[in-house]
Amino acid sequence: MIRLSFMLGSVDVTPLVVLAAQVAAGGVLFYVGRLLLPPLRTWVLPPARATGRVINRPLRSPWLFLAVAIALPLVELLTGGYLLSITYGVELFLMLAIGLNVVVGFTGLLDLGYVAFYAVGAYTYALLASPQLYDITHRTLYFLVPNSGAQGFHISMWLILPLAGIMAAVFGVLVGFPTLRLRGDYLAIVTLGFGEITRIFANNLDEPVNITNGPRGVYDVDPIWLGGYSFGTSHQVLGFTIPAFLNYYYLLLLVILLTIFLVGRLAASRVGRAWAAIREDELAAEAGGINTRNLKLLAYASGGFFGGMAGAIFAAGQHFIDPGSFGFFFSILVLCMVVVGGMGSIPGVILGSVVTGGLYFLTGQFGSYRVLIFGVLLVVVIILRPAGLLPSGRRKRELERVELEEGAIPPLAASAPETPGVP
């Protein structure tokens, strides 16, 4: 502990020193990075131009993703539980990133409050599958139907899961409506505000009527049941202990696969093209006969739906939720995944979630340095792969073509394209 003595006493300046050290370290890293990047880039890129394809192709293969996704937790099962829980966490992030990608990547609406949908979904599930609403249901319903709601709501997950998604979708429309005229920075600020409002609501909605139980959170949330199989407890299979969240892992994997399938279809449809047109030039899209208002709301609703589903599964898996899980940094993190991976690209978003999410959990021990590491990661990605790790075919083509056609000014001098300027 470092103390500064004044006449009136002494002050602990350790946090200040740590902060200063962080800033200094950040600066040093940045400059070291800038020095190292050109050689790094020449080392990575010219082969990357060739190997880029070799690397990208298997990474883009859905089968590889599927194989890894199925096998990974089984391998980790042998090594112990810690990595397993990380894998599950990354998976939740992945689901969110895919949802956010619809809003940010497809439609080009910068949403900094995506965590709100996650929260709405989580609270919808938690309130409808826990004793939390016991008081309210007991008081209101008791006289109508004796004993109904005596234990709060415990509605089947088959109803609540979609309901959580729908609630979040409705919330998306509600949030989307007042922001329709906003673009870019302004939209970002307002969505950020909505994200915070949602969390603060959850935090304060224990008065006058206790709905969310405020900062104490909702506990005893029901696990998901499938027939007689509870997802909430560990099971013995062939001598292995299957921990609870492995159940959720595979459930979520199914949901994610379905989501990817659906989102992929949307992207290649009339609706997806209209979203892309709005992203590219809203005015021209509107003049071209696209009802931009409805389609933007549809994008918010779609993004919200997937976020809400993720939230519901999160709540079920945790048995407990509180407003603290839905902070602003969470939104940023999910946005990071989309950007790092490649906006609008589903393989990119998957890779982005794995890299960024993995890093997030693995850097947990570094405390506040975590954010620093993220900053550096973002800078490196933006310099090395401006369109993301696995950009959508469209973005990639665009960047390649720009470099080839215009012999574009390379961002860093040392990495002039090896290919002669083909027209």
Place this chain on the structure above:
Amino acid sequence: MSVVSPGRVKEPSEPRTGLLDIRQLTMRFGGLVAIDHVDLAVESGSVTSLIGPNGAGKTSLFNAVTGLYRASSGSITFNGKELIGLKPHMVAARRIARTFQNIRLFVNMTALENVLVGRHGRMNATYLGSLIRTPREREEERKSVDLARQLLDSVGLRTRADDLARNLPYGLQRRLEIARALASEPQLLLLDEPAAGANASEKVALSELILRIRDQGVTIFLIEHDMKVVMGISDRITVLDYGVKIAEGNAEEVRRNPKVIEAYLGKGA
């Protein structure tokens, strides 16, 4: 839709009923009057041009027609129905398509995708239909792609269908914008300076393209600075200056009109 013979009739001051009828249109931006009580009719099957010096209010008039601006007063009727107050996409649904002075393509989408977006209003696939990919949705998609390719073909972009719009040369971008507008099967096509930046041979080709589109039954409303193009293809020309209509008539009449000469060349010219 039948091709109505181009109206070369001379009856300037009479209120005529055209496909598009603009009456006493006024647009104010604060104290600035961009368009001042302008009457204008675009007859079905014609090529009608709007010319005038820079800042005369031509593009403002286009924007008022297509719903991007809301007129301060006056009326704009299309097929007898009022357009003022409609949102741009609703105007588009009435079969009015346009291009922009400063090309506004969806630059990170392919040429084909651009045209398909133009077709949006003529397609019926719903959100759920796209998710389930119903046979009807698939059929519609297939037909739309076929039609889009034909359109690209007709404007000379056959081989560039899968190129990103941003990678097309300028002249082709203009043509792509026309193809995108045509994809909505418009009755009326508003072209805002399509020949800007084109060289002489491109201008000739463009004039031919416009006439070909007209011959397919699409009425053309054109803003253009290039007099060769305007005089060559217009059935009727309206001249705006400082938001006021100063002349109207066919090419010859407009060319001789002293007010027009004055507006372009200044007094004493």
